[in-house]
Amino acid sequence: MLSLQFVPSYELASLSEDDKMKKLLSYVKANNIVVMDGRLKAEEEASLIKYTMGMINNKFKGIEIATVNPNEKLLQGLSKLRINIASMLLGRSQGLTVIGPATIIKDIKKNPNKIQLFMKRRG
Amino acid sequence: MTAKFTDFITEIFSIFRKKRTFKLGLYGPPNSGKSSLANKICEDWTGEPLSSVSQIPHETREVQQKEQVTIKSGSKSLTFNIIDTPGIATKIDYTDFLKFRMSSKVAKKRAMDATKGVIESVKWLDNMDAVVVVLDSTKNPYSQVNLTIIGNLAARKTPVLVVGNKIDLRKASIKKIQSAFPQYNVVGVSALKGTNIDGFYKSLFRLVK
Secondary structure, three states, rough: EEEEEEEEEHHHHHHOOOHHHHHHHHHHOOOOOEEOOOOHHHHHHHHHHHHHHHHHHOOEEEEEEEEEEEOOOOOOOHHHHHHHHHHHHOOOOOOEEEEEEOOEEEEEEEEOHHHHHHEEEOO | OHHHHHHHHHHHHHHHHHHEEEEEEHHHOOOHHHHHEEEEEHHHHHHOOOOOOOOOOOOOOOEEEEEEEEEEEEEEEEEEEEOOOOOOOOEHHHHHHOOOOOHHHHHHHHHHHHHHHHHHHHHHHHHHEEEEEEEEEOOOOOOOOHHHHHHHHHOOOOOEEEEEEEOOOOOHHHHHHHHOOOOOEEEOOOOOOEEEEHHHHHHHHHOOO
16 A cells, blocks of 8 residues: 655654665655655765665665755745745755655656656556 | 076976866766767777667666876867766666566666666765766756756766757757756757767866866
């Protein structure tokens, strides 16, 4: 069965990079689509790819990952300032990260306001 | 006396500057034409290709390197170590290789080697003086792999030149790549046919000057 696993950023904040990647991938390998508030850093994304490659076998074929940011062009003046200050105070990056098993997610299409998950047709 | 000493020091430094070799990495997703571009560069300036190329993804599964490739543009010349890296991907499915009439055993081996190649590519990100990100200009540039590569290079402050390859194909769009990565110089080429390769060399010189 496929399920969505919401991972709040505070749950990962105290973990080392290694533990963070292992945790995310453990959810994905258990056929969960991980939805995480905030974004991984660029270096963490590279690290996630490295860990994923190390786990690939005949059953686990890898991941699909998408990050979504609020469209900065649409945010102006006070709205932008408010979001930046809130992010700074809460110590988190904006946006949303979605990570799923490659064998199940056919594609993750992004637009600024919604995420569409296209599930692979079976049979 | 002081002036002579200054000239002497300047000359010494200029010798070292002239001899500097840039480690130039070619990065990108699988099948974007990294090895074709590496081969074009190496054939143009050394007479020998660097890597084998194929339509089957993940043909380059180990980092390939050609040292001391001196490229000339106008009156200037620069020496590079050209480093062709395996394509970076978030997924590798051995069954994709079966479509190319490979046996299951060969396909599984290729997939395993490809995973190691991706890990190697990511590790090499720290070693580059400059990077050419090679993208297939017929494909959507907004893929997570492209964003991750460019994001990592930006975080390391590595100079980046984005190449939109395969501009000879009907579906090619350099504009899409330019709008995806407006902060970078984007140059369109066909590595296979040699289209706009001089434009590429000029952009490369601007990148590392």
